[in-house]
Amino acid sequence: MSAPLLSVRGLKVHFPVATGKLFGKTPVVRAVDGVDFDLQAGETLGIVGESGCGKSTTGNAILGLAPVTEGEIMFDGRNVAALTGRDRQALWRDLQVVFQDPVSALDPKRTIAQSIAEPLAIHGVGRARRKERVDELMELVGLRPGQRDRYPNELSGGQRQRVVIARALALDPRLVICDEAVSALDVSIQSQVLNLLLRLQRDLGLSYLFISHDLSVVRHISDRIAVMYLGTIVEEAPTDELFARPLHPYTEALLSAVPIPDPLAERAKTARPLQGDVPNPMDLPAGCPFVTRCPLRETGCETIRPAAVEIEPGHRLACHVREREITGTSALDPQR
Template structure:
């Protein structure tokens, strides 16, 4: 089996919070608190979870837009977590992003052609070559040549997102991080953009890290899904497997809340509603971050952090109770809790 194109190992992103007290120890927000995953060439990994779970911060850390507190980000076998300056700029040839809001992502004073050409200009591509490349990219994403000299406010939301996608592809990247890339669009337009992304992946051999809060959208595009909760990965599995056999109680609750046209796993359909409040990210329990809301929680769950275990091909989860059901014991039993 070939090595993954992108590997994240033990990724942590902690943000200190000012308290107003000069010598007081600053509390930290554990936005990402030990995340591991791989992304293969030509694959789409979906990252899902509620708002504030750390999924966008994970993407920003990979891009170098959020400081890495600890861990490795391996791109093609090279640790790129600490790259700065020219080295980081060179990496952006291979690693690009499509953000949620195309309005804020585009300069309203630049024409469509100028916006798409921006990364080519930054990386020193000759003017004549830039024009030809822009024309090629516009055709690739389904924009008309007559729209070349228009401004973002003259386009629809779906057309603007096509411009953002074209700009992301300008330097022929190998990985594109799609951060809520369709959530600002109407449902009918979402489908068109998702199908465009799938076609581009097939034709160009792209790998996607697809970040979203919408499981039904992720199901349409992702080969595998990682479910995040408060900075950790609760469960990761191939997409069909996750919908057929969700194991983590948080995954079950998410699936139970999604209106789907076809049945999902029995466990998800009968999942109990979430209890309690989301813990304060500045005062996290030492154990499972989901313990406070988990309908299956046991004594000690909030004191001992569950470690991810493999429960099937490509299927991992971090849950003491489910681990015991599958293997016969858990860290709670081994530590006498």
């Protein structure tokens, strides 16, 4: 296998919390607390989890929008955190983002053409070429030429998100980070935008890091899925395998909560809603972050943090109990 386009190792993003106290240790929120993954060129890795799990912060750290406390982010062989000046600006040609809310992402005083042309102007593309490129991009994402001089408030939500996608593609990026890119849209429009993203990936050779809380959406677009919980990835596997054979109890709970058409189906009968309380992100367990809600927890889970282990080719898992069930041993065993 070739070297990954994006490689993240030991990523931590901790935010200090102001308490108003003059003395004592400053508490921190461990938003991302040791994340590892690779993304190959031309594939989509979905990152899924509940709100507050750290998935958006992970994307922001890769983009340089959140400070990295610890760890390494390598993009096409370049250390993202070490880039400055022109090198960092050059990175934005290859790395772009589509955020959740197209209303906030677009300047209401700029026309659609002006918004799409903005990154081209920043990178010194001439006026004539900018006009040509805007026309190409609008056609590429399914916008009509007559919408060129309209303003964001004159478009539907789906059309506005197409404008945001067109702007993200203006500089021919290699990786697009989609952060809840369809969650603000109606279900029928979601499908249209997801199919557009898939077509663009096929035609342009794009790679996606697709961040979402919606497993159904992630399943539709992702080659692989990483499940996050409280700043860590607890399971990662190819999409079909994850849905067919989830191993981590958190993944099982998420999948059991996905709505299905037949309420009498077996999976509906065996739904396992999450129990227990979510830990304070300023005071996480020393061991497994899921221990306070885990139906499988054993003595030692609260003190020994499980490492992500490749249980099967391409299937990684961070769970002491399931690791022992599959391999016959875990870090909880005294003899190990």
